[in-house]
Every structure is written in structure tokens, then in C-alpha cells.
Amino acid sequence: MPPVGDYAFLLGEAFGTDVVARATGGALSADDAGDALEAAGEFAAEVFAPLDRVGDTQGSQLVDGKVRTPDGFKEAYKSFADSGWVSASVSEAAGGDGLPGSVTAALSEFWNASNAAFALAPGLSHGAIRALQQNGSQELRDAYLPKLVSGEWTGTMNLTEPQAGSDLGAVRTMARDNGDGSWAISGQKIFITWGDHDVADNIVHLVLARTEGAPEGHRGISLFLAPKFTLDANGNPGERNSVVTVGLEHKLGIHASPTCVLQFEEATGYLVGELHEGLAGMFVMMNEARVGIGVQGLGIADRAYQRAYSYAHTRLQGAVLGLPEGTPIAGHPDVRRLLLSMSSRISAMRAFSVLVGDVHDRAEEDGNGALAEFFVPILKSWLTEQAVAVSSDAVQVHGGMGFIEETGAAQHFRDARILPIYEGTTAIQSNDLVGRKVLRDGGQTVGRVFALIREQLAALGASSDPIAARIVERTERAVVSAERATQTILGFGSSPRDAFAVSVPYQEMLAMLIGGWMHATIATAVLAHAEQSDDDTRRLSEADFFGAHHLAQVHALAETVAAGEIGV
Template identity: 45%
Template sequence: MASYTAPLRDMRFLLNEFVDPERLRALPGCAEIGPDLVDPILDQAATLCSEVLFPINRSGDEEGCTLANGTVSTPAGFKEAWAQFRDGGWPSLACDPEYGGQGIPKSVGLLIEEMICSANMSFGMYPGLSHGAYSALLKHGTDELRATYLEKLVSGEWMGTMCLTEPQCGTDLGLIRTRAIPAEDGSFRITGNKIFISAGEHDLSENILHLVLAKLPDAPPGTRGISLFLVPKFLPTPDGRPGARNGVTCTGLEHKMGIKASATCALAFEDAQGWLVGRPHKGLSAMFTMMNEARLSVGVQGLGLAEVSYQNAVAYARERLQGRALNGSANTDKPADPILVHPDVRRMLLTMRAEIEGCRALAMWVSLEQDIATLHPDAATREAADDLVQLMTPIIKAYLTDVGWEATAMGMQVLGGHGYIRDWGMEQFVRDARIAQIYEGTNGIQALDLVGRKMGAHTGRYLRRFFHPVLAYIEAKSENEPLGEFILPLSKAFGRLQQATAELARRGFSDPFEAGAGASDYLKLFGLTALAYVWTRMAEIALQKPDDDFYRAKLATARFFMARILPRSTGHAAAVMAGGATLRAMEDAMF
């Protein structure tokens, strides 16, 4: 009974008004990126998602994937949907034209990623993993590897994975046991076991390219000894077709809480032939090309599921008749009023909407900086943009996926008992959203990355890429009276963030436990401040168009965010300032 319609009006507002479209069009290869080119792409993507992907979302969840004799079958309709997706050129959209891609920038591709995640998150896992493999090979692969594999990945004929986790290690990749032995022909023989491998085996494409972390015989200990290898499921023939089966076998499928139509596999590599990607013992840095991109995409997964849950919660709240409005009947001709009139229902819906639209704007801002970091001809400009992307990646991954969990749970709550019943589709959004807080580095790990790596990087240079433009904006708009109702709460939240940053840096310098103790609250404080910044910018635009319902709704949502959500920043700031004493006080044996 659920439905999905892509939020194209809001997406176009962000692309054409919120981010500076001229900055995007000034980049090499982006001169034609404007409404005439992009609008039809967004329209076609919306149709694909609502008419092809969303109708197989629930059935895919109920059927799941199956494993028989080492072969995984995806649910009914997935092969046909993938063929339509592939033939429509969607895998190549944001890829390099040199390898058959269409060269659409990340900031446009992100909007389509969101649509796919709203419509069918399980389906979106397959092209998402492939694009990550493409990015790693594009940046780190040899000319021979790029010539052999990239066009196949770009076209969607072949697909990719990343293979990191092993039974004894997830976050601590220095503990991996998979080995790579050099062969006389310049390749390597890979042996080991990997688990939790998304899209590790399936029937959607004729070949699967695994990017595998392993250790060479002379590897130094820990993460300094990790190398990255390309291991195809089938070894390519000289004419580019799948040839002999490589030593890669799916030994099991995980039975998961959600994303059941995504094949999450255990893989055994037994003397499998592979090729080094990047330099020996530098595989982790090469793999982070995939992981950082994946972390931004996982944030968008949370956003996409929040959006579809919001849409269905609003539709239900308009139609469900229960009780009377507290200040008198709103519909005297009916036996009860729609639940949309009740304050707590409105609170939940506005919370969802304010978080969703703020997170979408934040993701768009960062994705434009990612385009600049990739495409801009000036090295200093690329570095500045990449600094901001590096800083904001853990925040987007963690904050947006937390929003996905909170919003899908609220959406289910709006429907009450019906939300808990499978027939209405809301409980699937909750189950699917939960994994996004866990994989690609748990949200606690993202907080440690922010505090432990990003906060002090280059003597605070990453932080300055956010702090300086936000402070400059606050100062420039401080005399703008109509904008004052937004600038003042933004300024207060920004001050709390500055204070928390200084205190956490001071404590963490002498005691890493203190940095870790405040990390999660610091990330949430940072995320709320970033959302306050983008909401203020959106409000500034909306104030100029008071007679248009779209902009009036923007202002109403911005005011709700400032009044009802941003105050959470006070609590997170207080928790950071409290330090880690209460975390130390409990003796281990008392837990």
C-alpha cells in the first residue's frame, strides 16, 4: 500500500538555487549542466524509480536472495529491472566519458542515488558497489587494468564489490588473514575468507569484479601491511568475455534484518588469481577511495528511506480519521478528524521534513565541493574543496543515517498499529534503514574519525574550511533584519560548536579517552550546526519569494528546525563539555 514520488521540486531548488549553478557549470565538462539537460534526466530517473524499482521493493524483501550450489539468485523481477537499468545507461551516468561514461557530475548523480534508495534500497546496493569499484580502479589501477575492466563496469555488463571484512576483523583491518602470493606471470594468488560482502555473488551480470584486501608475504604488521587486489569471478578472455571460473566461491548468505534482496555473502578465495591495485602495502589508502565515496552514498541511503517514509506518513495522516482536533472539530461533516490535526502527529511529520530537507541540502553542498575537488583546474581550489569533503564525510555518513533511522521510526509511529503491520510497508523502511548506521564504519567509528583524524588534520586546516565560511556568512548577514530569526540561533549553535571544539582538542591532546568520550555528541553537534547553516541559506532564498507556496513551506519548515530541533545542540554541547569521567567510573566487572 506504500507509494513513492520523487521530490523533484525540492531537488531542482537545491540544484538551481541553493548551490551556485555557475560554479558547477564553470568546471571542465560541465558547461551544459543546467535545467535543459538535467531536468529530463531527473524526470526519467523518477519514472524508473516509481514504476520499475519501487514495485519490486516489498516483493524483493519478502522473497530475498537464495543460494544453491554456490550460485545466488536475486528475487523475481530484479534481473529484468537491472537489464532495464543497464540498457538505459544509468550505471554510466556519473562516469568518465573516456571509458563510456556520460560525465554527469556527482552533485546531479547524488539526487538520482537518493531516488533509487527511496524506491528500492536493496536494488541500489548493486550499482552502488560497482561504482565504488570503478572509482578505485580509475584512480589507482594500472593502464592495463583500466583498459581491461573499466568499460565493462561503466556499461553495467560487469559489476563490482569491495571485500574487506573477515570473521575475526571488521573495523580493525590490520587483523586480516587473507594472503596474496606473487606468481611468475606478475599476478597474485589470493587465499582467504571474507564475510558481509554486499553483492558478492548474484545473477544480475555476467561477471563480478572483487576488490580484495590481502597481505603480501613481506607485509609489515597491522594496517601498514595491507594491499589491494582485483579478483574477477571469471578470468577475462583476450576478447573481453568471461572465461574460466576463478577460485572464488560464495559459501553462505547472511540472513538479515533488512535489505533482504541485497545479496550479503560469505566468500572463499582459494588460490584465486588477482592483480595488484595501487602500490604494495598501500591498499588501505586505495580502498578508502571506495570507502569515502561509499560513506557519502550510505548517508544518502538514510536520506532516501527517510523521504519515502515521510511521504507515506503524510498520506496516511491526511486520510486516517481518529478523534477531534483539540481546539474544536475540523470536519463537522465527518465522524472524526484526520490525524494531521493532532499536535504530536504534526510534530513528528515536521521533524521528519525539517531533517530530510536540511540533510538533502547539506549533501548537495558537499557533493558540489566533491565535483570541484575532482574537476577544477586549479590545485589550490581542488585542495580546499577536498578538505571540506574529507571533514564532512563522517558527518554526512553518521548524521544522515541517524536521521534515516529516526525518521523511518517516526513514519511507522504516525501509522500506529498499521505501521507495525507488514502490509503497509512502513516497517520495511525501518528495517532497511538500520544497517546504514552500521556498515561502511559504524557511526561511532565516524565520530572517532571526525575527532581523531579530521579535527586536527594539517593543524586544523580541515576545520577551517567549514568554520571560516560559516563565520563569514554569519557576520555578513548579521544586519539582515528579516533573516535575523535564523542568523541568531545559527550564531549561538556555531558558538557552542567552537567552544566544544576547543575543549575537546585541549582534553584529547593529553588523553585520547577524553576525545573518544565526546566524539559522538560532538559529531551530532557539528551536524546540527551544519544543518542550521544550510537552513539559514535556504530561508534567505525563500524570504525573497513570499507569495509562492513552495517557499512559504520552506520558511515554515526552517522556523520549525530552528525552534524545535536545533536546541538539541545545547544538550550535545553539554555532554561534550562534561568529559569522560562518568564513562571511566564504572568498573569493567560491574557491567
């Protein structure tokens, strides 16, 4: 069941204001967003979700050089695009509806929870739209943006090559100037998500390539647009471009998503942005993708949790300590612990995804731009790593049946495993956090985060509720530990190996602290209610549990950070 009610709470009151109204200058409200989310939830549950298992078992297939998606995918995608869900998450400047980031985060969770493999297609299109809108010429924008925004065409991101994974400076695909405004692109790209398919009329590939005589390394890379079908005089798909799908990867999960090996054979392409500035243009798309993949982790985690919750509340097995005969396994203390552990993490991550969307919406305000950039690697790494952990816990709740494919729990675990890897591994995110976000500004932005947390604790501390008191006390101690660890990182400035050897534990520490902050934020809003609903009671229990079981990890991780690199 899509968590529409939780989003109504988060968008409308949890952060002390209607964040939708604030982001849109009053043009939309949280209530308006709620109507859209109700419709999106119905679409996700009725159209996408039934195809999740179909996609997993059938997978996409390469037949006679063409990719064929699983049964029902083509029709579902057309319905998705025709319903306006692609354009809903696109800025008005690019021709979309311009829903704020806090709302598009919710939409993304719904699509990914219902069918993560399917959701990758529009997610990549959104990144391509942003990159093209920000860097493309007016001619390219006019030719390609309208159909991308409508969903009639889809977009891809072509970075990786056999010898160039995380090191994009090793890219060897070449682009030769044809002298007529077009380029001839030659080379092979691998791991191209939705690189070929049959659900849309055209595919717009954004491709990193070198030009003749370009400098070596990152500075010699340019960004090009190469469509699957070149356009005719009327702007419609015409002749097939020389982009050949030479293989599909056989993967652990997300089977329905066609992960392609593409061969560019003098394919016609067009320069996007300035020559040799390709990485800057592609990073626009990559940042969009990193936030999207983070929220994909949230979606898979919640779907896994909901499946485990349903199973635990219907499965009878053994006498439950202190409870009547016939109580399902959800009453066992450790199963209850697992379920509350899962839901407390999911609620914290969901609140953080709304916060990140809102901060990005207000990035032009003083200091918010740095804060928005600071949050991206934490969101991506935390939510994706937790998707693996939560989906593993969901298998555990099912017991032996979780290891059996028919229950569906195993699919979520398999689908989640790629998330901490693609669009930048957890280590890459953590190195970015430490190197570009903490060391580069001397800890100013992370210091602002600590200050914001303390502001929230001061507000919560006004309550006489004992849970509030525990949250404040635990979180304040966690902030002190995180400040100490940050000073350690800053002290490693002259010894970068020490800093980067513990960048992942440092990121994990900040993520747990932010989770505590989110629960303090939620609890403050809940305790302001004259009467508490069942959802309010659940939220307070989750906040209390998170503080005792997850926030406590901050102190141990701070000790790990202090050790630096060991065993050199």
C-alpha cells in the same frame, strides 16, 4: 514521489548560483540536470519501487551454490544499465558521462528511496570503478572498466573477515605470486554486499590480502582484483574463478541484497596499485561508499516520510482539536509536529548532500579539498543515524499499523538499521572527524565552516522577515556553542581518551549546526523571491521548526562534549 522540484531549487538557486553550471564550466546547467532527474524519477518510481516489497519478502537465495535474486530484479537491472544510469554517475576519465557530484547525489537518493537493497549493486560498482581508475594498471583498466562502466559487470568490496572487522590490520587472506603477473588468493571474506548474484554477466571483486613475507598490520596489506569469471582471449567472461559462495547472511533488513560469505580457493587475482599499499587503494572505494551510504540514508528517510505523510492525510481517528469534523490525523498537533520534524531534517540533509557533492566537484580549488574530506564523516554518520530516527517516527505516525509489515513502514525501519554500521560505524566516522579532521589541523577546517555559516547568516540578516531574524539569532548562538565545544576538543589533545569519548556527541553537534546552516541557506534564497509559492512557505516553516526543535540540541551536546570521558 521523487523530489525533483526540491533538487531544481537546490541545484539552480539555493546556493546563490547554478552549481551544475559552475561545476561543469557551463557545459551543463541545472535545467539540463532537471531533465535527467525527471527521467530518473520516473524510472525509480516505475521500475525499482514496485520491486522493493518483492525483494523484502522473497529475499535473495542461495540455490545449488548460486545466488538467485528476487523476481524481477534481473530484468530491472538490465533495464537500469541499458538506460545508461550506471555510466551517468561515472567520471568522463573512466569512460562515463561525468555528471557532477551534486547531481549524482540526487540520482542516488532516487535509487535508494525506491529500492535501497537494489541500489547497493550499482553503488558498489561506482566505488570499484573509482578505485580501479585511480590505482589500476592500464592493462586492468582496459580489461575491466568498460564493462563496469556500462553496467554489464558489477563490482564488490572484499574487506571483512571473521577476525577482521573494523581492524583491517588483522586481515589474513593470502595472495601468492604465480610468477606470470597473476596471484593466487586464498581466504574467507564475510559481509560481502552483492558478492554473488544473477543480474550481471561478471562480478569484479576488489580484495584486500596479504602477500608472503609482508609486514604485519596495515602496512602489509595489498589490493587485488579477482573476477568471478576469468577473461578469455577476447576479454569476455571465460572459466569460473575459484571464488565460492558458501553462505548468505540472514539479515534484519535489505533482504534482497545478497550479503555473501565468499571463499577464495587459490582464486586468480591481479595486483591493483603498489604492493603493500592496499588500504590506500581501498580507501578510495570506501570514501565513495561512505558518501553513497549517507545518501542511502536520505533516500530511505524520505521514502518513510512520504509513506507516513500519505497515511496521516488519509487516516481518520478522533476529533482534531480546533479543526472541523472529518479532519485526518495529520491535523493533530503532535502528528503535525512529527511530520514537520521529519521533513525539516530531510530538507537539511538533502541540501547538505548537494553541498558535499558540489564541494567534491570543486575539490581542486583552494581549501575545498580539506572541506570535502571534513564533510564525509559528518554526511555518513548524520544521514544514516537520521534514517533510523525518521523511519522510526514514520512507524509512530502509523500507530499500531506501523508495526504491521503490510503497511511497509516497518521495512524502512529495518532497512535503515544497518546504515550507521556498515562502511564504518558512527563511532568510526566520529573518531575520524575528531582525530584526522579537527585535532590534526588544529581546528582550521572546522573554523572555516564556522566562518562560512556566519557569511550565510549575514546575507540572511539583511531580510526583515521575522522567521529570518529567528534563524539568524538561533544559529549564531549555536555557532558560539560549537566554537566553545571545538576549543574543548582541541584542549583534549594531551588527553585523547577524553576527546574520543565525546567524538559522537561532537559529530552530532556539528551535524545539527550544519542543518541550521542549510536552512539558513534555503531561507535566504526563498526570501529573495518576489512572491512565495507553497513550496517556499513549506521551506520557511521547516527552517523555523528546525531551529526551535533540532538546532537547539547544539547547546546540550556542547555541554556533553565539555564533560569528556566519565567513569574511568
